[in-house]
Amino acid sequence: MLLKNRLSIPAKNGAHSANIDAAEVAKFDQLAHDWRDPNGRFSSVLAFNQVRLGYIQQQIIDHFGDKSISILDVGCxxxxxxxPLAELGHRVVGIDASHxxxxxxxxxxxxxxxLEYRHCLSGEMLSENKHFDLVLNTEVLEHVPDPxxxxxxxxxxxxxxGMMILATLNRTWQSFLIGIIGxxxxxxxxxxxxxxxxxxxxPQELENTLKPLGFHLGRATGMSYNPLTKKWRTTASTAVNYLVSVTR
Structure with missing residues (x-):
């Protein structure tokens, strides 16, 4: 199982434990407007997103063909x-802990x-008995108390x-030097x-959690950044950022 890296916050009325960290949510509240600015201080995030989007599009084609599918983006x-996925014709719901x-x-x-957005958590979607062809969980696992x-x-x-696509950062010395210091x-x-x-x-921690649930991890794909060209690309190395598709 994965490490529990933060304290969870009890849900109201005795419901399931709300798997959020208030400090993390507040942090992303402050950054919400910045991610969209192509000329802003985090423009490299938009370049990162384009590579990530290309990977997701290819996985959709490989698994579902060219049909329109239902997608849930957890932590959108x-x-x-x-x-962009909705603009391609897919039926997309995005949920996030940050209003x-x-x-x-x-x-x-x-x-x-x-395209629909909701201010809620994945546990609340479960209570509605909803299911999706594709569930995205990208750059979220490292920000919750209980991944x-x-x-x-x-x-x-x-x-x-259906299929799930995960994206996160590996816990290696390279990710500390590049993902945090750099x-x-x-x-x-x-x-x-x-x-x-x-x-x-x-990746091993992902497999340890998902394999008992009947899921199989595909081959993980890494992502790397060239600070000279300011471009991202996919790579065979999963030492820092990586994506992986998961199916039953």
Whole structure:
């Protein structure tokens, strides 16, 4: 199982434990507007998102063909993935613990009928007995108190023939040097304090949680950044950022 890296916050009325960290939510509340600015201080995040989006599109084609599918983006942020996927014709729901993120994403996605945003957690979606062809969980696991709980909830939201795509950071010495020292302190591509290295998740930990649930991890794909060209690309190395598709 994965490490529990933060204290969870009890849900109201004795409901399931709300798997959120108030400090993390507040942090992303403050950054919600910045992620969308192509000329802003975090423009490299938009370049990162384009590579990530390309991977997701290819996985959809490989698994579902060219048909329109239902997608749930857990921790959708400002809608960097949800909106382009909806514009491709998929039926997309984005959920996030930050009400500011949801407001920003909703504003930018105005007028797209097949796109919906909700201020809620994955556990609340489970209570509605909803299932999706594809569940996205990208750059969220390292920000919640109990990543195993989040993985288990996401797994239950996937249709029997569906797929889950995960993206996170590996817990290696390279990820500490590149993902934190390099990205936050040297390049300032992310705000200082965005990540806690102890919360990063290894591919083996993902498999340890998901295999007992009947899921199989595909081959993980890494992502790397060239500070000279300011471009991201996929790579065979999963030592820092990586993506992986998961099926039953």
């Amino acid at each position: 942020g400002a809608g960097l993935l949800t909106q 500011v993120n949801v407001r920003v994403a909703t504003h930018h996605g105005k007028g797209i009928d097949n 195993s709980q989040l993985l288990e909830e996401c797994a239950q939201l996937v249709h029997s023939q 990205a936050e302190y040297v390049l300032r591509a992310l705000p200082i304090g965005t990540h806690d290295w102890r919360a990063f998740v290894t």
